[in-house]
Amino acid sequence: MKDTTSATTSRAVRFESFGGPEAFTIREVPVxxxxxGQIRVRVTAAGLNPMDWFMTSDAETAARFGLSLPCGFGTDYAGVVDQVGAGVTGFAVxxxxxxxxxxRAVADHVVxxxxxxxxxxxxxxxxPDGVD
Known part of the structure; x- marks a missing residue:
């Protein structure tokens, strides 16, 4: 396994209770x-969609998507692979x-x-090449 970082904590958006933007917090979490079979990505951009807000609006809706508290936020991400797990082919640091x-996407890292x-x-x- 290759690891290009030595930090022990990173930041992630977390919901401790369901609701709108007022319910989320930015937390220090273990990296x-x-x-x-996994890769870790240092997230450089995360996209938010109406569905992300809908899924975290209340406990009943969240449960339909398999979410329970505490949970992260956001689905779409882009970034750079900074760690590759055993058995992974096709991806490199x-x-x-x-x-x-x-x-889980609104965070410094996602696995x-x-x-x-x-x-x-x-x-x-x-x-793809050429996409910035």
Whole structure:
């Protein structure tokens, strides 16, 4: 496993109770580590969509999407791979990627399964050349 950072904490948006923007906080959290079959991405951009707000609006809605408290926020991200777990092929430290990580993308780092889906484990795709 390659690790290009030595920080022990990073920032992530967290919901401790459901609701609108007034309910989220920015927290210091342990830096996640990529496990087998996973990559860690240093997030450089995260997109917010109406669905992100809808999913975290109340407990009943959140449960329909498999979310429980505390939870993160945002799904769409772009960034740079900074750690590669065992058994991963097709991704290397320094690769630019984009993808989805259900209610986890608004953070300094996100860990995704390279064979996952947005809803289960997250997903990552290489950023095409020429896209800034």
């Amino acid at each position: 996640p580590r990529a496990g087998s 320094g690769d630019r990627v984009f993808g989805g990580a259900l209610s 995704v399964d390279v064979a996952g889906t947005i809803a289960v484990g997250g997903e990552a795709h290489p950023t």
